[in-house]
C-alpha cells in the first residue's frame with residue numbers, strides 16, 4: 394500500500410538580529426508596526442499556520458561595542474503579537490519566551506492573555522536561551538548549566554500548564570507547586586483561554602533538548618535539513634512513544650529560506666547576487682574577527698585568510714559559543730583548508746559560510762523540493778525565513794504557495810480557528826492531565842482545591 398500524501402505546515406519567521414537581513418535595499422524598519430503587520434498578513438494571505446517571532450534578549454555586540462554591521466534592537470514580542478491579533482483573523486501568533494530568565498506565573502499570564510485576544514491563536518516557543526552572557530541582562534550571569542536549563546524548562550512548562558488548567562467551572566482553584574526550581578502557591582488570574590494553553594513549540598537539538606521536545610512540544614523549530622534533518626526527524630519521532638504520544642503529535646519544521654527566479658539559472662544568479670550584497674567587505678572582516686578574537690581590519694577582504702592564529706586569550710564574552718580557544722583554532726583550521734581547496738578569498742569564504750541552505754529555483758522547483766523533503770520524512774513543514782522584511786515573503790506567497798496548493802499538499806483555505814486546530818493536534822486537556830500527573834508524581838507536588846468565595 395502506498396504511503397498517504399502528507400499535508401505540509403508552514404510557519405513564517407520575522408527575520409530579526411540576523412547579520413545580513415537588513416542589508417537588502419528592500420528592507421524596511423525592524424520596529425515599525427507596519428513591518429510586522431505586512432509580514433503577518435502576507436503569511437495569512439498564504440494560509441500559513443503560524444507567524445513566529447524569535448527573541449534574543451541581548452543585542453549583538455562586537456569587540457564589546459554594539460555591532461554596526463546589522464540593525465540592533467527588537468520589540469517585545471507578546472506586545473507586538475497582541476497588536477497583530479487585531480489585524481489578522483486566522484493565522485497563529487507565536488512568541489518565543491525563554492524558560493531560563495522568566496517566571497512561570499508571569500509568562501503564563503501574558504501568553505493566556507494573547508490566547509484570549511487572538512481567539513485561540515497563541516503559540517509559545519519554549520527556548521532555554523544559549524548563554525550566561527544574555528543572563529547578564531537579568532542579573533543572572535553564569536546562571537544554570539545547559540542540562541539544568543532543560544530541567545527548569547520542563548518544570549516551567551508543567552507549572553504553566555497547572556496554572557492554565559486551574560480554572561474550573563466555578564472559577565479559579567487554588568494551586569500549590571513545589572519543585573527544584575519553583576515554589577508557586579496561589580490562584581491564577583486569567584480565566585481559561587480558548588486553547589486552554591498555547592501551542593507548545595521547542596527549538597534546540599541537544600540530547601536533553603530532544604527529550605524535552607518529545608515530552609512537551611507540539612511543533613519543533615529545528616535548524617537541521619538534508620540527511621541530518623532526516624536523522625533528527627526519525628530520532629525525535631521515535632522518542633515520542635516513551636511519553637505515550639503518537640508521531641503525528643509533534644510537527645517538525647526546519648527553518649529555510651528561498652531564492653526564486655524565472656528559470657533555475659536565474660535563481661542561482663540571484664542567489665549569488667543577494668549573497669554578495671549581504672556580505673559587505675566590512676561584514677566579511679567582522680565575521681572573521683569574532684572567531685579570531687583579533688583586530689583584522691588591516692586584511693584585504695578579497696585577499697587570503699589571515700595566517701596569524703586566533704588569539705587564545707581573547708575569549709569573546711559576546712560570543713559564548715566561541716569562548717573555548719581550542720574550538721576557535723579548530724574552526725580556523727577548517728576554514729583555511731576549505732578556502733585553500735576552493736580557492737576562496739575572505740569575502741568569498743564568508744559568503745559561503747553565511748549562505749545557509751536556501752531552496753533555489755523557479756517557484757515550481759522550490760515547491761517540488763519542499764514537497765519531496767516532506768514526503769520523504771525530512772520534515773512535516775517549514776519555518777520560512779524571508780531574506781528581508783517586510784516584503785520578503787510576498788513572492789513566496791504569490792508564487793510558491795499556489796504551486797504547493799496545486800500539488801494538493803497545502804491548504805487552500807483555513808478549516809479551523811485555533812492554532813492547534815491548524816496543526817490538527819489533539820485538544821490540550823489530555824496533555825494537561827498528563828502534566829498534572831507527572832508533576833504530582835515527580836517534579837513537584839500539586840494540590841488543587843476549589844476557591845473559597
Ligand SMILES: Cc1cc2nc3c(=O)[nH]c(=O)nc-3n(C[C@H](O)[C@H](O)[C@H](O)COP(=O)(O)O)c2cc1C
Nearest residue numbers: 447448520521522523596597598599602614615616
Ligand atoms: C532553530 C532554533 C531557534 C532558536 N531560537 C531561539 C530564540 O529565539 N531565542 C533564544 O533565546 N534561544 C533560541 N534558541 C536556542 C535554544 O533555546 C537553546 O538554548 C540552544 O539551542 C541550546 O540548546 P540545545 O543544546 O538543546 O540546542 C534556538 C535554537 C534553535 C535550534
